[in-house]
Amino acid sequence: MAKERMKGQIMYKLIKKDGKAKRGELVTVHGTIQTPVFMNVGTVAAIKGAVSTVDLEEIGTQVQLSNTYHLHVRPGDELIKKFGGLHKFMVWDKPILTDSGGFQVFSLASMRKIKEEGVYFKSHIDGHNIFMGPEESMRIQSNLGSTIAMAFDECVPNPSTREYTMASVQRTTRWLERCKKEMARLNSLDDTINKHQLLFGINQGSTYEDIRIEHAKVISDMDLDGYAIGGLAVGESHEEMYRILDATVPYLPDNKPTYLMGVGTPANILEAVDRGVDFFDCVYPSRNGRHGHAYTNKGKLNLMNARFELDDRPIEEGCNCPACRTYSRAYIRHLLKAKEMLGLRLIVLHNLYFYNTMMKEIRDAIDNGNYQDYKKEKLLKTGGNYNE
């Protein structure tokens, strides 16, 4: 059924543009994603902070993102395939995006050697030797059966020389060709869990605009299901990030999803949407939640602060998240001080809800053709408190 439905269909539909801001929808075998969208990060098939997929339903999550490298190492993608795939394993029937594992290989693993065939490295869990190249990454993501697979690339470190960046980006392009071929092969196999797995390519080029643009043109010609911009939010300034987006996004196809990987603060998202990006993911809402920081429309609150000890208001007045519907700042502050897991859980739920709700506001603003007003007002309301 799903197979028939998907064949030859245009999967991404650009519904409306407001300036450069894109309002789209992506039809997948696991349901339709309304964009701009924020994907909620569940690294090892679980959102940190004791948040379950039942909770994700409640807080308006459209797409869950899991990390290929982590799942490969534990519990193992073969095990998840035997179980029936990641959707069945974590009980989530909506879209899942898996990253390629590349970013973790470059950031977590030790003793890594990059060769033309792929990367040799040691597991961050037990130190055993692992090899991962484009084919391995596709095979692991196919075993997981995610909705969207990401191409295996090298996330060029910042700063990098022009020469290193150029050579790396060219290898990433060769890897992308191998990813595309391997994904097509895997999608045609009988025992593949999701035969309609989509593949997004990734633009790299560090902070060199010309390399970014050239790479964007090359990968756009490969007619993939979507395009990501990688290698940002890795130490460069926000202004530099916006400059790269200004330069690069126009060279990625409008009629495909545009995904800015690992970004970012609410302000980053508002600015990137304004530059044509419509997929996002970031660990900030859950990581900040675990540190006691809550996002609100009046800036970020540090709930460990003594001024909240008798504050009977919710984290944000009028918020309809599972934390704000019931609990006070005073109670959550007490839980944090007492190191009770419940405190973290409540703030993480609130923060993810805040992000998911902001994305809905963004979609509504684009639908109504007043994105500029919305963006200006939201940035103003939330103040300068948004640098993480």
Add this chain to the structure above:
Amino acid sequence: MAKERMKGQIMYKLIKKDGKAKRGELVTVHGTIQTPVFMNVGTVAAIKGAVSTVDLEEIGTQVQLSNTYHLHVRPGDELIKKFGGLHKFMVWDKPILTDSGGFQVFSLASMRKIKEEGVYFKSHIDGHNIFMGPEESMRIQSNLGSTIAMAFDECVPNPSTREYTMASVQRTTRWLERCKKEMARLNSLDDTINKHQLLFGINQGSTYEDIRIEHAKVISDMDLDGYAIGGLAVGESHEEMYRILDATVPYLPDNKPTYLMGVGTPANILEAVDRGVDFFDCVYPSRNGRHGHAYTNKGKLNLMNARFELDDRPIEEGCNCPACRTYSRAYIRHLLKAKEMLGLRLIVLHNLYFYNTMMKEIRDAIDNGNYQDYKKEKLLKTGGNYNE
């Protein structure tokens, strides 16, 4: 309203007896408790394992138990009183029982000195000097505004000499008189949060039957709202515990709640109900959950075990708890191995639901006059796997 309703009313009603097993109900200002009941332990006004009071509603919790000593130390009972009491603070409108703080003073605090007036000790958090006697304990519990306050006693260590036990129990009796007087005074004050706070006395006497019996007689004459048996499950064998219950419970009033403090395994509860106990509390279901151990009607499961890695069944088939309704043993095992808080949360929810459901089965069995059959069958089903 509540004030009028409570005045002069018989608050505990013994609905039925089946052998010695009591089926009762306790009417309180925070609602009616059906007994036998298992109180879910929320030490610092939160159930460990990221379980909220919204979750407690869902898993059938009737009474939440919080620890007076912990709340006195952090966030402070004065703060909770200012906030409007523990019910408002943790958002729970059903009954709350607070312990006296005595047990924690004797088990957690250091440098303690027991005098006639009370106990001098140092905080386990920051080492500052604290004094707690009967009046202080009542005042703290009154500040918390719990439904049921426990008398301040000394939990006699096991083993203790006959002489020490006798002297300690006599002091506990003198302390109980002071508790009763102070509680009456506090309940009459204008700014008291719960003017109908109930007071349960505590029977002590270590493993000396005659001391236990004599003490039971003395405190029964004091016409308190309920009676607890303390100082059990502190190292003595299960058989010794049952022997003490056999000897002591008959000397406590049938027409009052009978509470066995800190007990215990499902088997312990089944045996104690059979000896006339109808209130219980224990950290086992949450503590075991945090160690990956799940209670089922086929014994306890260690979900860390490799045999569950592809097991797509819920923890217990047919169970309607939030974990079993959605998630598999394989997924929960993975979460435990990956040290994801969600794994602990799911098992703790299951274990508390298991206990709460068993209490409902026990009430039904007594209602139907077949408690013996039920007990025999439940012990058989669950095997010998229940020694914790």
